Amino acid sequence: GPNGSVQIKVIRGDLSEATYPDVYRLQITKFDIIDENEDGINEPGEHLHVHNIRVRNVGGMPSPELRSIHVLIQGTQFLDPVVTEPIELPRSIQPGQEVEVPGVLRAFIRNEWAEKPLGLMLKAKEFVRLVAYFNERLNRPIPNFCGQTPIFIEYPLVLDAPTYLDCVAKGDKVRFKWVLHNNSTKAYGIEGILRRAAATKLSDPNRFFNLAYATADKPGEATDELSEIEPQSKVTIDQDFWVDKNTMEYSEGNLSLELMLSDPKTGALRSVQKHAMHMQISGTYTLSPTPSFLLVVNSKTPNYAIHQIIYLVRQRLHTSLDIFNLSLTGSYESPVTQHNVLQSYNGKSIILFGNRFPYFSNGDRNPWDLLDPWETGLLMKGGTNILFVAVGDLHGLKQWAEKSTFPAYAFTPTSQSINGQNAKAFVAALKKTDAKTLTSEMTVHRFPVKKSLFKNIPSSVDSGAKKAAKRMNKSMPLRRFMACPDASFADPAGKAGSVVVCEGVPKTANMMASVDAFSMGPAGSHLIPDHYAFLVVACIPFTLRVRMFWNLVGGTIGAAAPTQAVYAGLEGFCTEPGTVDKKVRPHRPPKSTASH
Known part of the structure; x- marks a missing residue:
């Protein structure tokens, strides 16, 4: 006819003939997937089982009676089929007939072959496909045999990110905790039904901390073994450690927390998840007997920038520098005076790092967000010099500075008010x-x-x-x-x-700000960028700068620090040894009557 007609004629081995309207087409209608230990998790290191396979012939003729058709799981990135254990389809499946295929297919779930990014857990999506092929030399596959079923490759235990302080002081006792989840349907731990060992391991590679549960042979590691964690539950684990008093202040401590889980086959512990923790090791605040500089830092202030200012003030200017860390206290309250720490430096120099920092669990803050503009205005009125460095939000700082210049007033005259007649x-x-x-x-x-x-x-x-x-x-x-x-x-x-x-604040008040970031100098050096060296010196009160200048050019004044002590190392500000200006030179015995 116009649409055409096809018939398939088959001549059997006994020379009998049969005619069919279409070829046979075998398709999978159903199969079940189960993991080897039956905990509901397809875990690397164990086998995946496929059973209860049902096949239907949706074609127009029976499947071959004399030829063998084998079935296997198709290999993927994670699934490695056990090719030595195929199953055979029943023969001569009639058109429209659905049969159950006896046997179980297995595929090994490969272990991870590369290290994951820190903090991430494994959750890989895979597709289970079954392939059928003739058991012959060419292993020809049967087309359109099976669709695909998605599964997830993951571990039964998951470790939440630990909660910890991002800034600790030398000598402090610190406690942090983490939560371990069992997402499977069976108990884990050495006393669980599977007898699978599980533990968390805390490591301190640089030995900045003294771990409470470390052993003598491994002082840089502390392992917490789990006896049992029930299915579909979680457990909270905490750990104490002390910050070593000999650790250099304003360095970075690095800890790692690993989830260890025994291999389903070998039983050896393996790392399945890892979190890294970075903490700033801060110094403790002390008030100098004769304070000159206060440096206010936070947990996100680069440690190298802090050391650059320390080196400039203490080693090159040879004066005292107190350091106050906002991330330790959460406010400007001094642990020494129980008042605003800036009040102890009235008429002195205050340097504040202007970078944003995490304010515990309440988002990020700017350092001036915690600073009272009223009290700051009074300090500037009293001659205190303030320098903001590495400012991240200059617009926000300007708005705050306006409040400190003219704070909010209650328009009520006080005993100090002047009330003239005109x-x-x-x-x-x-x-x-x-x-x-x-x-x-x-x-x-x-x-x-x-x-x-x-x-x-x-x-x-x-x-x-x-x-x-x-x-x-x-x-x-x-x-x-x-x-x-x-x-x-x-x-x-x-x-x-x-x-x-x-x-308000007098026009002679000195408040400066810079948005430039600190650049890291050569390894082992703490040289500060030139423009920041200039700003730090400009932050010194004018009377002290004048005294230091005359110490340099005119000899030592009895009431001031010695020239060689104050200016040792300030060679960057002098073009010649002992010279500030070519018209002003240190006193030397005259060689002639000419004078400079």
């Missing part, structure tokens, strides 16, 4: 005060403004505020004020308002 008298009285004497609080002042003949009270107060601002800028150019008209504060007769004057 703008002229008020400015004259304010001029007599010293900006540094009013450091207990930011003072608020007020003076009255009478209503002008041709203006209302708001216009008169605005004009009075502008005139007062001009007078203060002219009379006290180095002090910073803010004049605010207050028309609501009027006399009972309604003929006068007032101007509120807030005094």
Whole structure:
């Protein structure tokens, strides 16, 4: 006919003939997959079993009666079929007939051949496929025999990432913990039904810590063996260790936590999951008898940058440097004074690293997020120099600095307030005060403004505020004020308002910031980048810098540090030995009457 017609004629060995409308087509309709130890987990190192296989002939003629058809599991990245154990399909399966194939197929689940990234657990997706082929020399496969069934290759035990502090101090006792999950349907551990050994191993390769459960022959390792962990459950394990007091401050401690699980075949312990832990080894804060510098760091401050500042201040400037770590305390409260640690350095130099750092379990913070702008403004008003280095969020720092320059005020006059009769008298009285004497609080002042003949009270107060601002800028150019008209504060007769004057941080205050990152110098050296060396020296109070300058160029002053002590190593700031400026030289016996 127009669509055509096909018939298949078969001549059997006994010369009998049969005609069929189509070829035979064998297809898998069902099979079951089970792991070797029947815990519900397809684990590397054990065998995968395929059984209860059912095959249907969806074609138009019977399958061969005299030829053998074998079935195996198809090999994949993880599955290695046991080719010596194929199963044979029943012969002469009639069209439309479904039969059960006797026997069990096995495939070995290969062990991992490469190390996983730290912290990741194995969960690989694979597909189980069955292939049928004629048992002959060519091993021709039968097409479209089987679809695919997905499985996951994983381990029965999973180790959560451990919880620990990312910054510890020398000599501290530290405890951290981790959680171990059993995702299988059978108990694990040496007392479990499978008698599979499982343990967690903590390793300290650099020996920065003293592990509580380490053995004498392996002091850098501590192993916790599990007796039994029930199926579909979890167990919490904790570990104590001490930070060695001889560890160098501001170095990095590295620990590794491994999940060890015995091989299903050999029983040997193998590492199936590994977490790495990095901790900053911090020094403990102490207040120097005569403090000069305070350095505020955190757990994410590069250790090499900290050592560069330590080397500059202690070795080249030969002055004291106290270091306070925010990640140890979580606030600026001093363990020595129980007050803001910056208050112990009033009139001195304070350097703060401006990088963001994790604030325990509450996200990341900037160091100034924990710093009171009011107290900082008072310190700057008292002559404290502040330097922010390696700032990550300059916009956020600028917003915070504005709050410290003019903190939020309660517009209530205090005992220190000046309340003049008019703008002229008020400015004259304010001029007599010293900006540094009013450091207990930011003072608020007020003076009255009478209503002008041709203006209302708001216009008169605005004009009075502008005139007062001009007078203060002219009379006290180095002090910073803010004049605010207050028309609501009027006399009972309604003929006068007032101007509120807030005094902020003086213009002589020294607050600097740099966004440049510290660069790591050559190995074994702690040389600081030149621009940061300049900023650190610029952070020294002006009077001290003047004294140090005259020590350098004019000999030692009795009240100051010796020249050779203060400036040993500051060769980067001098073009010639003993010379700061070619017009100013150290005193030497004159060779002639000429002078420099």
